[in-house]
Amino acid sequence: MKIDLSVQHVTKTYADFTAVxxxxxxxxxxxxxxILGPSGCGKTTLLRMIAGLSEPDSGKxxxxxxxMAGIPPNRRPVNLIFQNLALFPMMDVAENxxxxxxxxxxxxxxxxxxxxAILERVDLAGFETKKIEQLSGGQKQRVAIARCLVLEPAxxxxxxxxxxxxxxxxxxxxxxxxxxxxxxxxxFVYITHDQSEALVMSxxxxxxxxxxxxxxxxxxxxYNHPRTPFVARFVGDNNAWAGRVNSSDGKTVSIETNDGFTxxxxxxxxxxxxxxxxxxxxxxxxxxxxxxxxxxLNRFEVVVKSLLFDGANSRLLVNPLKTGTELLIxxxxxxxxxxxxxxxxxxxxxxxxxxxxxxxxxT
Amino acid sequence: xxxxxxxKNRNFRWGLLFFLAPVCLWxxxxxxxxHIDLLIMSFRAENDMGDMVWSLSNYRNFFxxxxxxxxxxxxxIYSVLVTFLTFCITLPxxxxxxxxxxxxxxxxxxxxxxxxxxxxxxxxVYGWMILLRESGVVNHFLLKIGxxxxxxxxxxxxxxxxxxxxxxxxxxxxxxxxxxxxxxDDSLIEAAHDLGANTWxxxxxxxxxxxxxxxxxxxxxxxxxxxxxYLTPNLMGGKNSxxxxxxxxxxxxxSFNWNQGSAFGFLLLIISSLIVWLGLTLSRQKLGxxxx
Amino acid sequence: MIRTLPQxxxxxxxxxxxxxxxxxxxxxxxxxxxxxxxxxxxxxxLPWKGFTLExxxxxxxxxxxxxxxxxxxxxxxxxxxxxxxVTLLAVGVGTCGAFLFEQEEFRYKQLLYFLMISPLVIxxxxxxxxxxxxxxxxxxxxxxxWNLDVALFRPGVWLVVLGQFSFIATLVTLVVSxxxxxxxxxxxxxxxxxxxxxFEVIWYITLRFLRPAIIGSGAVAFLMSFENFNTxxxxxxxxxxxxxxxxxxxxDGSTPVINAISFLLILGTSLLALVSSLVAKKxxxxx
Numbered sequence: 001m002k003i004d005l006s007v008q009h010v011t012k013t014y015a016d017f018t019a020v021x022x023x024x025x026x027x028x029x030x031x032x033x034x035i036l037g038p039s040g041c042g043k044t045t046l047l048r049m050i051a052g053l054s055e056p057d058s059g060k061x062x063x064x065x066x067x068m069a070g071i072p073p074n075r076r077p078v079n080l081i082f083q084n085l086a087l088f089p090m091m092d093v094a095e096n097x098x099x100x101x102x103x104x105x106x107x108x109x110x111x112x113x114x115x116x117a118i119l120e121r122v123d124l125a126g127f128e129t130k131k132i133e134q135l136s137g138g139q140k141q142r143v144a145i146a147r148c149l150v151l152e153p154a155x156x157x158x159x160x161x162x163x164x165x166x167x168x169x170x171x172x173x174x175x176x177x178x179x180x181x182x183x184x185x186x187x188f189v190y191i192t193h194d195q196s197e198a199l200v201m202s203x204x205x206x207x208x209x210x211x212x213x214x215x216x217x218x219x220x221x222x223y224n225h226p227r228t229p230f231v232a233r234f235v236g237d238n239n240a241w242a243g244r245v246n247s248s249d250g251k252t253v254s255i256e257t258n259d260g261f262t263x264x265x266x267x268x269x270x271x272x273x274x275x276x277x278x279x280x281x282x283x284x285x286x287x288x289x290x291x292x293x294x295x296x297l298n299r300f301e302v303v304v305k306s307l308l309f310d311g312a313n314s315r316l317l318v319n320p321l322k323t324g325t326e327l328l329i330x331x332x333x334x335x336x337x338x339x340x341x342x343x344x345x346x347x348x349x350x351x352x353x354x355x356x357x358x359x360x361x362x363t
Numbered sequence: 364x365x366x367x368x369x370x371k372n373r374n375f376r377w378g379l380l381f382f383l384a385p386v387c388l389w390x391x392x393x394x395x396x397x398h399i400d401l402l403i404m405s406f407r408a409e410n411d412m413g414d415m416v417w418s419l420s421n422y423r424n425f426f427x428x429x430x431x432x433x434x435x436x437x438x439x440i441y442s443v444l445v446t447f448l449t450f451c452i453t454l455p456x457x458x459x460x461x462x463x464x465x466x467x468x469x470x471x472x473x474x475x476x477x478x479x480x481x482x483x484x485x486x487x488v489y490g491w492m493i494l495l496r497e498s499g500v501v502n503h504f505l506l507k508i509g510x511x512x513x514x515x516x517x518x519x520x521x522x523x524x525x526x527x528x529x530x531x532x533x534x535x536x537x538x539x540x541x542x543x544x545x546x547x548d549d550s551l552i553e554a555a556h557d558l559g560a561n562t563w564x565x566x567x568x569x570x571x572x573x574x575x576x577x578x579x580x581x582x583x584x585x586x587x588x589x590x591x592x593y594l595t596p597n598l599m600g601g602k603n604s605x606x607x608x609x610x611x612x613x614x615x616x617x618s619f620n621w622n623q624g625s626a627f628g629f630l631l632l633i634i635s636s637l638i639v640w641l642g643l644t645l646s647r648q649k650l651g652x653x654x655x
Numbered sequence: 656m657i658r659t660l661p662q663x664x665x666x667x668x669x670x671x672x673x674x675x676x677x678x679x680x681x682x683x684x685x686x687x688x689x690x691x692x693x694x695x696x697x698x699x700x701l702p703w704k705g706f707t708l709e710x711x712x713x714x715x716x717x718x719x720x721x722x723x724x725x726x727x728x729x730x731x732x733x734x735x736x737x738x739x740x741v742t743l744l745a746v747g748v749g750t751c752g753a754f755l756f757e758q759e760e761f762r763y764k765q766l767l768y769f770l771m772i773s774p775l776v777i778x779x780x781x782x783x784x785x786x787x788x789x790x791x792x793x794x795x796x797x798x799x800x801w802n803l804d805v806a807l808f809r810p811g812v813w814l815v816v817l818g819q820f821s822f823i824a825t826l827v828t829l830v831v832s833x834x835x836x837x838x839x840x841x842x843x844x845x846x847x848x849x850x851x852x853x854f855e856v857i858w859y860i861t862l863r864f865l866r867p868a869i870i871g872s873g874a875v876a877f878l879m880s881f882e883n884f885n886t887x888x889x890x891x892x893x894x895x896x897x898x899x900x901x902x903x904x905x906x907d908g909s910t911p912v913i914n915a916i917s918f919l920l921i922l923g924t925s926l927l928a929l930v931s932s933l934v935a936k937k938x939x940x941x942x
Contacts, residue, residue, distance in 0.1 A: 051848055072847075072852075074850045074851055078848075080844075080845070080848045086845035088860060090864060100851075151850070378853060379759045379761060382751045383755055383759070385747070386752045389748050393817060393818075393821035401789075404788055455670070459670050463667075475678070476681070481878060483881075483897075483920055485901050486901075486920055488905075489684075489905055489917060490683070490688040493684075493688065494683060494684055494687055500701050503700070553660060583776065587775070591779050592885070593885050594884050597906075598906065608885075611781075628780070628785065632778070
């Protein structure tokens with residue numbers, strides 16, 4: 001497979017902190033690659049270095065096997081969709097899209113043809129003479145993408161372009177963007193702090209925190225097998241439960257939580273007895289009133305504190321019996337659990353394969 | 364720093380130089396150096412032998428000759444008075460336009476208000492002259508309706524001069540006042556009213572504190588323009604050179620004593636900076652903020 | 656108190672009366688000046704002796720209208736020339752200044768910024784005399800050192816241009832800076848990302864964004880220069896600008912020709928003001 005973008009040991013330091021710390025990754029041609037992280041994690045800095053808007057302190061960035069060191073942003077075969085889209089308000093749609101083609105010195109006829117072709121591709125045929133402020137949020141989005149795609153870049157960089165849209169449109173654009181990427185086949189590098197955007201659209205996702213890549217994997221693996229506590233917390237919802245290791249044999253770990261429950265978890269890491277750990281449980285990993293027949297479940301009793309109804313994403317907020325710990329439990333909306341009320345005492349169980357255990361980190 | 368970063372840096376400096384060079388040429392050749400020259404010249408004077416030597420005599424002349432320093436003090440006091448009067452006249456106006464009048468007329472009234480100030484100061488002063496002089500229009504009407512039986516000379520009085528100066532400066536007060544009052548949220552006044560404040564306490568507790576930056580910037584400009592005005596005092600205020608700029612003009616053009624004139628110029632600069640500084644300090648504003 | 660609150664009848668009547676008096680005060684001198692431009696009298700005063708256009712068009716021994724008045728026409732031409740050069744210079748340097756103070760970082764920026772706004776607090780008369788003296792000093796120096804007589808250093812049109820430019824450039828810098836502050840710099844990055852170099856970015860993106868401010872400040876610069884008196888007074892040579900020329904005539908007794916010129920000035924500046932505010936409004940809406 002051909003590599004479109006290769007980032008090797010890139011570091012960028014500002015006066016008082018390291019924004020990007022020895023990051024390396026490669027993106028194959030035609031892939032949708034996302035960098036997911038909280039704001040301030042260094043993802044925008046990384047993207048700007050790829051675009052050439054700032055230079056790395058050390059390390060190498062190659063695009064289609066060409067070293068980009070010292071090449072100014074206007075000469076790089078990458079284009080960037082800005083967070084605020086940065087459409088030129090003084091130009092109409094066609095002028096915006098033609099801007100890059102003009103800079104390349106292409107002929108009038110060619111430009112005209114390319115502009116209408118790309119507009120058709122993003123479903124905006126006939127929008128040439130529209131003013132930017134006449135467009136809706138989603139249309140602006142597509143003009144920004146068309147403006148970059150018309151230049152046929154090796155890599156298209158996207159800096160949280162959906163951030164400004166309202167929820168409904170964002171959901172719709174996620175799907176559209178993925179379809180569009182599949183249609184044009186351009187390599188996308190997408191950065192976002194919204195895990196759902198990253199999971200839905202990407203082939204691969206890198207989770208970034210404090211300048212470092214925590215884990216680079218497919219969306220499924222990130223969700224099911226997070227390799228660091230940060231990823232476990234950041235990707236999807238998770239309950240964290242502090243405790244200590246009783247015993248560990250390299251396969252099964254026995255944990256006593258700080259509020260006195262004892263659970264078994266499968267883990268290929270080994271722990272010292274007495275070591276403080278965090279136990280992570282996904283809301284949907286916990287079964288409400290599990291069948292007595294299921295063996296090998298970690299079972300415990302909880303008091304229902306509150307019902308959080310949110311359609312398909314409904315949950316229960318519970319306290320394990322006689323504790324102040326708060327847990328979220330997924331509440332499937334198949335009417336099976338309609339009897340659950342506030343202050344009910346119910347049993348909860350989870351399989352030892354679905355818990356995750358990491359050494360406690362000071363936060 | 365690797366080569367690419369250095370290359371970028373060099374590019375950046377190039378752009379800086381492109382913008383910096385003309386600005387530096389302007390500021391140093393036309394502002395800094397001329398004023399240094401002015402300062403030097405003010406300390407030079409002819410000695411008894413007719414040679415130019417360093418001397419304080421230009422400044423000594425100023426203090427020893429009452430006409431000079433009386434004019435100086437008079438100019439400063441009148442400028443402050445004109446500034447204050449201009450403020451009093453334009454505040455209700457700015458308030459009416461921004462807060463009281465129906466929004467439909469707002470734009471029209473603003474344009475109407477600014478229109479006369481696009482016209483040369485000279486034309487405006489000239490207009491006042493043909494209105495107020497002995498054979499002027501006002502006298503003509505007063506005679507006609509029988510209020511007067513003898514035309515009176517209304518020009519060449521201090522009151523007339525102050526009127527002219529206020530008239531000339533109003534624009535520079537009303538524009539900052541309108542823009543600062545526009546930024547005052549109506550609901551603040553409504554809330555104060557709702558809480559039982561009367562008109563005067565709203566004026567002094569809400570409107571004036573909010574408008575302070577605009578008042579200060581307007582006052583500085585009005586004060587500076589009045590202090591440095593030559594036309595209006597000269598044409599409306601009589602022929603006996605009682606405005607300090609006229610003294611400077613006389614030294615330069617009539618007596619051809621440039622060194623004395625430079626000293627006067629510097630003294631004018633000192634009083635203007637002093638009063639502006641005093642105004643800024645008393646109102647706790649910053650020059651850099653105010654000019655924007 | 657304000658339009659949303661109930662107001663007493665006296666309050667709103669008082670305000671209306673005040674506005675009436677104010678606007679009378681504001682327009683009386685201008686209206687009377689214009690009216691008397693058409694009075695068929697040797698003096699710019701009442702009584703009304705009938706309507707005439709002679710103060711514009713006549714070319715008689717006792718009455719020379721403005722269109723045949725060589726001296727005044729010449730001074731208008733000088734003023735136009737000066738104002739055009741000042742506008743060009745001030746807009747060019749002022750725009751550079753706006754870029755410099757808004758987009759660049761360098762040492763002593765604060766100091767330079769302070770210098771840039773200082774012409775606002777220097778009386779125009781002092782600018783005039785300091786530039787007059789400095790140019791004379793330079794002129795003397797050139798003459799003594801190289802035996803060169805540089806026309807630029809003697810009072811005249813070019814010195815007037817420089818003197819007016821020295822403070823009008825500040826105004827342009829401030830106006831253009833204010834607009835540049837509102838400029839979203841990611842637009843520049845976006846343009847660069849689409850393949851534009853620094854020059855193309857400034858030309859196609861930033862300057863286009865600044866256009867209303869540049870046109871507006873250019874119009875104001877033109878008017879300020881055209882009407883400047885204080886600074887010009889000291890720098891003017893044998894070619895008088897219109898305000899200087901009018902001043903001399905007004906001081907030494909006046910004829911209705913001055914009213915005619917005033918009328919044309921009022922007409923011209925009002926038109927210019929109207930057009931420039933329309934242009935500014937229109938391009939403001941477009942961006």
